[in-house]
Amino acid sequence: GxxxxxxxxxxxxxxxxxxxxxxxxxxxxxxxxxxxxFINDVFPGLIEERSSxxxxxxxxxxxxxNSGKISVPEPGSVIGVAIALGMGGLLAKRKSNA
Incomplete structure (x- = not known):
């Protein structure tokens, strides 16, 4: 980023x-x-901190x-598609690491 x-x-x-x-x-x-x-040399720990x-x-x-406290926008909207894709990738990664 x-x-x-x-x-x-x-x-x-x-x-x-x-x-x-x-x-x-x-x-x-x-x-x-x-x-x-370069980033690790000049800003040690920054990448780990941001990732965390x-x-x-x-x-x-x-x-x-998952608890129903908030809802995700409809998948038909640009924001909804972006969130769905991002969450899908994150969930897939979490499952593969489990």
């Missing part, structure tokens, strides 16, 4: 970080910096859908 920090650089959203180890403040689509090795956060969000969402 891409990140934007609207409070740094030219305040135009194109600067991701003020970390001096990131040339120009962005790693977007640059093979030299937009890769696991997203997993917690999806687990909470799935639990609420």
């Amino acid at each position: 891409e990140a934007t920090n609207w409070e740094i650089g030219a305040l135009d959203g194109f600067t991701q970080t003020s970390n001096p180890l990131v040339p120009g403040g962005a790693t977007w689509h640059d093979p030299e910096t937009d890769n696991l090795t 956060n997203y997993t917690q969000i999806f687990d909470t969402f799935i639990s609420q859908v």
Whole structure:
């Protein structure tokens, strides 16, 4: 995913970080910096932290859908299709890891 920090650089959203180890403040689509090795070296633990956060969000969402506390949009809508595809992939992965 891409990140934007609207409070740094030219305040135009194109600067991701003020970390001096990131040339120009962005790693977007640059093979030299937009890769696991560079990101892990410059931001140790970030990928694991974000992955954990997203997993917690999806687990909470799935639990609420399963309990009937929230409902998913109709599959005919663009949002419904995107959610259905994402949840289907997540559920398939969870089953294969079980």
